Amino acid sequence: MVSIKDxxxxxxxxxxxxxxxxNAKGYVSEDTRKKVEQAIDELNYKPNEVARSLFKKQSxxxxxxxxxxxxxxxxxxxRAVEDTAAKLGYTVILCxxxxxxxxxxxxxxxxxxKYVDGIILSSDTLSDEQIKALHIPVVxxxxxxxxxxxxxxxxxxxxxxxxxxxxxxKGRKRIAHIRGPVHIVNANERCEGYQEVVGNEQWFNExxxxxxxxxxxxxxxxxxxLLQRHPEIDGIxxxxxxMAIGAIKAVHKLGKRTPEDIAIIGxxxxxLSKATIPELTTIEQPIYTMGEKAAAMLIEFIEEKPIAxxxxxxxxxxxxxxxx
Amino acid sequence: MVSIKDxxxxxxxxxxxxxxxxNAKGYVSEDTRKKVEQAIDELNYKPNEVARSLFKKQSxxxxxxxxxxxxxxxxxxxRAVEDTAAKLGYTVILCxxxxxxxxxxxxxxxxxxKYVDGIILSSDTLSDEQIKALHIPVVxxxxxxxxxxxxxxxxxxxxxxxxxxxxxxKGRKRIAHIRGPVHIVNANERCEGYQEVVGNEQWFNExxxxxxxxxxxxxxxxxxxLLQRHPEIDGIxxxxxxMAIGAIKAVHKLGKRTPEDIAIIGxxxxxLSKATIPELTTIEQPIYTMGEKAAAMLIEFIEEKPIAxxxxxxxxxxxxxxxx
DNA sequence: TTGAAAGCGTTACCAG
DNA sequence: CTGGTAACGCTTTCAA
Numbered sequence: 001m002v003s004i005k006d007x008x009x010x011x012x013x014x015x016x017x018x019x020x021x022x023n024a025k026g027y028v029s030e031d032t033r034k035k036v037e038q039a040i041d042e043l044n045y046k047p048n049e050v051a052r053s054l055f056k057k058q059s060x061x062x063x064x065x066x067x068x069x070x071x072x073x074x075x076x077x078x079r080a081v082e083d084t085a086a087k088l089g090y091t092v093i094l095c096x097x098x099x100x101x102x103x104x105x106x107x108x109x110x111x112x113x114k115y116v117d118g119i120i121l122s123s124d125t126l127s128d129e130q131i132k133a134l135h136i137p138v139v140x141x142x143x144x145x146x147x148x149x150x151x152x153x154x155x156x157x158x159x160x161x162x163x164x165x166x167x168x169x170k171g172r173k174r175i176a177h178i179r180g181p182v183h184i185v186n187a188n189e190r191c192e193g194y195q196e197v198v199g200n201e202q203w204f205n206e207x208x209x210x211x212x213x214x215x216x217x218x219x220x221x222x223x224x225x226l227l228q229r230h231p232e233i234d235g236i237x238x239x240x241x242x243m244a245i246g247a248i249k250a251v252h253k254l255g256k257r258t259p260e261d262i263a264i265i266g267x268x269x270x271x272l273s274k275a276t277i278p279e280l281t282t283i284e285q286p287i288y289t290m291g292e293k294a295a296a297m298l299i300e301f302i303e304e305k306p307i308a309x310x311x312x313x314x315x316x317x318x319x320x321x322x323x324x
Numbered sequence: 325m326v327s328i329k330d331x332x333x334x335x336x337x338x339x340x341x342x343x344x345x346x347n348a349k350g351y352v353s354e355d356t357r358k359k360v361e362q363a364i365d366e367l368n369y370k371p372n373e374v375a376r377s378l379f380k381k382q383s384x385x386x387x388x389x390x391x392x393x394x395x396x397x398x399x400x401x402x403r404a405v406e407d408t409a410a411k412l413g414y415t416v417i418l419c420x421x422x423x424x425x426x427x428x429x430x431x432x433x434x435x436x437x438k439y440v441d442g443i444i445l446s447s448d449t450l451s452d453e454q455i456k457a458l459h460i461p462v463v464x465x466x467x468x469x470x471x472x473x474x475x476x477x478x479x480x481x482x483x484x485x486x487x488x489x490x491x492x493x494k495g496r497k498r499i500a501h502i503r504g505p506v507h508i509v510n511a512n513e514r515c516e517g518y519q520e521v522v523g524n525e526q527w528f529n530e531x532x533x534x535x536x537x538x539x540x541x542x543x544x545x546x547x548x549x550l551l552q553r554h555p556e557i558d559g560i561x562x563x564x565x566x567m568a569i570g571a572i573k574a575v576h577k578l579g580k581r582t583p584e585d586i587a588i589i590g591x592x593x594x595x596l597s598k599a600t601i602p603e604l605t606t607i608e609q610p611i612y613t614m615g616e617k618a619a620a621m622l623i624e625f626i627e628e629k630p631i632a633x634x635x636x637x638x639x640x641x642x643x644x645x646x647x648x
Numbered sequence: 649t650t651g652a653a654a655g656c657g658t659t660a661c662c663a664g
Numbered sequence: 665c666t667g668g669t670a671a672c673g674c675t676t677t678c679a680a
Contacts, residue, residue, distance in 0.1 A: 001436075003673055014651045019675055026676085027649050049437040050377045051673035054656050059374065061417075061438070070403045070595070075393045082393070082420055091434060093385075094418040096406055110415060112325075113373040114385070216599065245599050252601055271394070275540065275569050277576055277601055327657055338667045343659055350660085351665050375657030378672050651680085661670085 002043045011039035022047060053115050061091045062298060063111040063119040067099040072242065072270040073287065074122075077141070080291025081120055088299050090117070101125040108134060117302045120294050121145075124184055137301035141294045144185055150301065150310045152294050156186055159283040159316035160193025163237045163265045166281075170324055172235030172263055174203060176226055178212040178219055178247060180239045187214070190239040190267060208233070212243040219246030220253070227254055227262075234262055235324070241266035241273045241282055248276065248323060263324035269317075278322030286314050326367045335363035346371060377439050385415045386622060387435040387443040391423040396566065396594040397611065398446075401465070404615025405444055412623050414441070425449040432458060441626045444618050445469075448508055461625035465618045468509055474625065474634045476618050480510055483607040483640035484517025487561045487589045490605075494648055496559030496587055498527060500550055502536040502543055502571060504563045511538070514563040514591060532557070536567040543570030544577070551578055551586075558586055559648070565590035565597045565606055572600065572647060587648035593641075602646035610638050 004022075008015040013032055020026040021036045028036075039045070053059040064081050066074045078094065085092050093116065095107040104123055108130075111119060118137035128146040131138050139150040167175050177194045180187025191209065198204050210226045212219030219238065223246060227233060238244035244266030251262050258264050258278055266273060269284030293312060300307050328346075332339045337356055344350040345360045352360075363369070377383040388405050390398045402418065409416050417440065419431040428447055432454075435443060442461040452470040455462050463474040491499050501518045504511025515533065522528050534550045536543030543562065547570060551557060562568035568590030575586050582588055582602055590597060593608030617636060624631050 001673095004675095005673080015674080016651055016653095016676080017649090020650090023675080029649060032649080046433060046437050048378075048439070048673050049434075050374060050383065050439045051656090052675080053374045054372075054378050054658090054673080055675050057656075059438075064418075068403065069393070069399045069406070072396075072399075072595075075396075075399045078418065079392065079394045079420060082418055086419075091417050091419075091438065093415050094388075094402065094406055095410075095415075096403060109370060110373075113370050114383075114415065115372070115374045242599075249601060271396075272596060272599060275566075275596060275600065277573060325657095328659095329657080339658080340660085340667055340669090341665090344666090347659080353665060356666080372657050375672090376659080378656090378674090379658050379660085381672075649680105652678090654675105654677085656674090658672085659670100661668105663668085664666085 001048065002045050003048065004045075007036065007039045007043055007045050010043060011035045057115060058117045058302070059115040060089055061093060061114065061116045062295070062302075063093045063095060063107065063116045065095040065097050065104060065107050065119060066122045068096050069094065070096075072272050073142075073240075073268055076271070076287045077122075077291040080288040081295045084292050084295040085299070088296075090295075090299060097123065099124060105130070112136070118298045120298055137298055139294050139298045139301075141290060142186070147311070150297055150307075152290050152297070152312045152314065154285045154290070154314045155316050156189035157193040157196070159267060159285075160190040160237070160239075161197050162316070162318050163267065163283050164194050164197040166318055166320075167235040167237060167263055167265060167324060168197070170235070170259075170263055174208075174230065174233045175235040175237060176208045176210070176230065176233045178210055178222055178226075178236060178238040178243045180214040180243075181211065184214075187239055194237055212238065212246060214240050214243060216242050216246040216249075219243035220250045223247045223250035224254065227251070227256075236262060236264045238264065238266050241268045241270045241280060244280055244282065244323070245272065245276055248278070248280070259322065259324045265324050269319060273319075273321070276323075281321045281324040282319055284317045284319045286316075290314060325372065326369050327372065328369075331360065331363045331367055331369050334367060335359045381439060382441045382626070383439040384413055385417060385438065385440045386619070386626075387417045387419060387431065387440045389419040389421050389428060389431050389443060390446045392420050393418065394420075396596050397466075397564075397592055400595070400611045401446075401615040404612040405619045408616045408619040409623070412620075414619075414623060421447065423448060429454070436460070442622045444622055461622055463618050463622045463625075465614060466510070471635070474621055474631075476614050476621070476636045476638065478609045478614070478638045479640050480513035481517040481520070483591060483609075484514040484561070484563075485521050486640070486642050487591065487607050488518050488521040490642055490644075491559035491561060491587055491589060491648060492521070494559070494583075494587055498532070498554065498557045499559040499561060500532040500534070500554065500557045502534055502546055502550075502560060502562040502567050504538040504567075505535065508538075511563055518561055536562065536570060538564050538567060540566050540570040540573075543567035544574045547571045547574035548578065551575070551580075560586060560588045562588065562590050565592045565594045565604060568604055568606065568647070569596065569600055572602070572604070583646065583648045589648050593643060597643075597645070600647075605645045605648040606643055608641045608643045610640075614638060
């Protein structure tokens with residue numbers, strides 16, 4: 001690899017001068033600047049980012065820690081983060097934590113050792129203090145960890161209410177809910193939203209809520225059980241699209257039809273929701289926008305630019321398709 | 325951040341000694357080793373990887389360049405790569421090229437500047453020479469670029485034949501093919517496999533092949549057109565699962581049934597294929613294994629370990645589900 | 649306007 | 665067995 005020294009000697013100047021033109025910083029006469037630029041071109045010189053990082057103590061790299069890139073929600077998020085990071089001159093290191101705290105901790109250590117400039121994090125387990133102890137910018141996405149940490153989430157409760165009310169408007173009388181894991185804030189908020197809408201109906205009781213663990217197979221089983229217990233159910237709100245698809249499959253398995261017998265609505269708006277038959281009605285999150293905003297905000301922190309907002313609760317949108 | 329100097333003074337030894345115990349290299353007496361280890365513990369010291377990289381000219385980081393992480397084939401691949409990289413002490417930088425050569429080139433430059441130790445690449449446009457000019461290990465995945473570059477691909481033609489023959493075994497008489505983009509090797513090989521099976525049938529002609537560009541929407545249109553031209557078609561082999569799902573939707577739209585009227589089979593085995601109704605019969609690629617092998621092989625190259633094979637054409641497997 | 653040199657945190661060589 | 669020190673490639677301060 002050609003280094004700054006090579007450029008310097010090729011141009012007949014010192015490395016300091018080359019550095020100055022590289023960074024457009026400090027005085028350089030027009031003449032020597034031209035000479036240097038020519039040398040750079042001729043040698044096809046590219047500055048060594050590692051050496052730069054060492055000196056500057058930052059790396060133009062950010063970490064992205066997600067539970068599992070294989071979970072259909074995250075590819076779009078990752079894409080958004082990477083797109084905007086790239087646009088702003090940053091590179092992104094991808095980490096899959098499986099939601100396990102040891103993995104998260106491990107990745108944080110590794111990322112710190114590599115001098116990453118900041119981290120975008122989707123974690124339910126990491127604490128406020130652990131994150132602050134890093135002493136680098138962190139933004140939390142799709143999870144609320146603390147009011148002190150810049151955060152991007154969506155209107156979970158509102159979306160859940162929207163979903164449930166929509167089912168009511170469609171004339172559904174017995175609406176069940178497939179919830180996500182207990183202790184997960186998103187799951188709880190969506191469940192609360194559902195309960196706010198149907199909690200006071202006289203037919204309602206807790207047995208209309210089952211746990212599908214945000215997974216398709218678990219949701220299939222949960223739905224089958226649910227429908228056997230309550231054959232009168234004519235609408236289901238699932239707390240994410242993956243489970244909603246599980247519900248569709250379960251309904252199908254039991255020989256009933258979606259949406260004729262049982263209307264189903266999901267949450268997230270992953271691309272999968274357009275690929276099923278019937279296509280899934282869902283509460284769509286602005287996933288790409290979330291990733292975009294997270295990356296942009298993180299980089300504003302890194303570059304110490306003025307920051308308008310540090311907490312975004314983005315709006316969601318009902319997308320009506322065929323399943324309800 | 326605490327540095328090796330802090331550890332050294334805290335332990336009352338020189339930095340050289342600390343470095344020796346850190347790397348378990350060179351002589352260190354049991355006694356001083358203990359002292360140093362204690363100092364490391366007490367200060368919670370973690371070596372600075374950037375400084376290491378600068379000296380060693382390698383970064384324990386690999387680049388992963390894919391067209392688009394949002395394409396359902398790649399998350400699983402990325403996960404496999406990241407898992408095995410992490411296991412071996414490496415970190416992965418994710419890059420989305422959109423298959424555009426300028427983006428690919430740009431990322432290669434950036435990655436080189438960051439001293440990545442190697443790159444896993446899924447590209448149809450980059451040439452042999454461009455890759456060799458990097459002078460770092462590269463493995464090509466899901467694409468054959470050159471015999472000189474370590475490569476991991478699958479039995480495309482064999483899989484395509486398997487798919488087409490399977491449809492025949494199911495008693496289908498007029499089998500059409502939705503192919504991927506021209507110029508894409510994978511698409512061509514799969515198309516060839518199809519033609520080898522039905523090319524000699526007397527009914528066959530080129531109009532039974534349409535191009536779905538590996539995309540769902542394009543495949544829907546292509547299928548509708550196809551079925552209007554050839555209402556006698558009773559089986560469709562789509563060159564990837566995304567298009568196969570498009571085909572299912574098109575068939576549905578035309579008021580026909582899958583598989584009763586038209587049997588459909590896909591290719592890839594993405595997780596989506598289990599989520600549709602009906603579930604998709606497909607030729608499954610060992611995606612996770614491919615990513616695993618790619619990462620493991622790349623790292624063997626990086627660490628100059630002996631390498632058994634440098635070209636893998638992995639087998640595919642027919643997974644029969646409901647769509648045929 | 650330019651250059652010399654220190655320093656970023658490591659590793660590895662050479663003495664002792 | 666241990667320590668001093670040059671070197672990795674760059675940026676920035678200080679002098680000239």
